[in-house]
Amino acid sequence: MADVIHFHCPACGISLRVPPAAAGFRGPCPRCRQEIIGPDPALGLDARRADTPPPEPPSNDGLLSGLPAPAFPDLGDSPPPFSQMARATEPMPLPAQEPAAGPPADLPPPVEAPAEPVPPAAAPSGSPPLLRTVLILACLVCALIGLMAGYLIGFNQNPVVPATSTKNIPAPAADPTPPAGDPTPEVETTPAPVPPAEEKPPAEKNPQSETPSTPPVEPTPPAPEPIKEEPPAPVPAEPAPPTPEESAEAALRSFLAAPDWRARSAYVLDPERVRPKMEALAADGNDGPTADANLKVAASPPAEPGAPRLFSFILARAGSADGFPVAVAETADGWKVDWETFVEFRDDHFQRFAAGEGSEIGAFHLLVRNTHYFGPNFPGIDKLTAFRVDPPMPDRTRYAFVATGSDLHKQLADATEWGAPCSPVLELFRKIREDGNSHLEITGIVAPNWRPAVH
Secondary structure, three states: OOOOEEEEOOOOOOEEEEOHHHOOOEEEOOOOOOEEEOOEHHHOEOOEEOOOOOOOOOOOHHHOOOOOOOOOOOOOOOOOOHHHHHOOOOOOOOOOOOOOOOOOOOOOOOOOOOOOOOOOOOOOOOOHHHHHHHHHHHHHHHHHHHHHHHHHHHHHHOOOOOOOOOOOOOOOEEOOOOOOOOOOOOOOOOOOOOOOOOOOOOOOOOOOOOOOOOOOOOOOOOOOOOOOOOOOOOOOOOOOOOOHHHHHHHHHHHHHHOOOHHHHHHHEOOHHHHHHHHHHHHHOOOOOOOOOOEEEEEEOOOOOOOOOOEEEEEEEOOOOOOOEEEEEEEEOOEEEEOHHHHHHHHOOHHHHHHOOOOOOEEEEEOEEEEOOOOOOOOOOHHHEEEEEEEOOOOOOOEEEEEEOOOHHHHHHHHHOOEOOOEOOEEEEEEEEOOOOOEEEEEEEEEEOOOOOOOO
16 A cells, blocks of 8 residues: 555645545645545545535446346245155255356355255155255345445445544645646635525514513612721830849949939949049049940859849940959849949059059959969068969059968968969058068958948
């Protein structure tokens, strides 16, 4: 079978080709877009326009005209007895039949029914059972031929045209080569006019069957839009109460920002006792706020039973990398600043006292260590024990002496491990020797630690 089927479009004459699977397809021509039906070589059908009816199948009336009429012998009025049929020895030979003129090519050859073997028996010639067998066989052959002829006639009259689909059957490819002859002119088909439909007269209205007209329904007014309730304004959350550290820092910042000693005295411990000292210091010109101070918490020492809470802040002034501690204690009136230690560290009282300024006796907040003495010797040093003392600022180390074996010596030795400091408040005496030089002697312990007294 050929791989493709070549044909010409019956509308425009263009050469087309389709695969054998699309034989008899129906679809538009790719050139003229006319609806055409492709050829079907298996059925002997050529390509045609979709509006052209299929050709009439050939008549099959003469298929059986060439067959001779079967000759039936005269059987008489009554059938032969059964005994004669059983004694038939030889089958009667069939009459010769000529082949039918022009039988269809697809007709199968006649099927001969196998003859059952008959036991040999003597029978006279011209036995009726043999004729009956021939008659039955002839009827079977004629019925088979008629069945095949009817099948061919019905198949030719109603050819099967496969429905086309643009999805499943490919459109015929246009052959770029023009047809050998003149293309078949396109025939325009005019659709037959459709007769107008007859208008039926309107049916007469029965006044009894008419129902009274329904009065018009007034439109329902639209429902008013629901009033949207505005959500209540959010109530601002109450700020969380400040922590003790925040309260202590706020009191210290207010103390530093106070414009003068009177305003500052509202934030100090024991103001009744401290105010005269603050006034005297302000008279010397040392008053006003402490500007550009940086604060950070240095420590929060645990409070002893019954003692107030305390925070120690490191205060670094502008232009100074080193700071000094400031104690802020909790009282019944709020957080208050230890003004005396603040002034002592801010004005560097210990360094000025050791250098010979001011009175010969003073009390200072110091770090005390029990270490070796590496300073110069002086008369009577063999009866003294040296302790290293430092204020809480760098580069201010000094040595202070106490009589060896005295009670004060024992107290300081018990309070300080070797090399480990303690932080008492010491009373110092600046002793001037006969050679004009001086050294510091510890004359008492004012307090065992730096925690301020809260009254």
